[in-house]
Amino acid sequence: MILYERRLGETDRYLRLAEIGYTRKGSNFGKAIVQRECVVTGGAGASQVSYKGKSYWVCCSGCRDLFNEDPEAVLAEYRARKAAEKKKN
Secondary structure (H helix, E strand, C coil), rough: CCEEEEEEECCCEEEEEECCCCCCCCCCCCCCCCCCCECCCECCCCCEECCCCCEEECCCCHHHHHHHHHHHHHHHHHHHHHHHHHHHH
16 A cells, blocks of 8 residues: 655644555455455456446446446456466466
């Protein structure tokens, strides 16, 4: 986790400007109990999107927007990722 903060004047207080979380590629951090998987990132799905009568999960508004822009490409990448995971195991 990376935090970008700015000190508030001469005080001991800070204002958070941004917070960035990431995991190392191949890490299972945050995926242990994922029941609804984001089709974009593979993380925990928080909201549903629909395409051709089928529902999928995404984790954030950025993933939702990416899915809505080109659902075919997102789903193709998701299927390829799942096939590679299955092949790896």
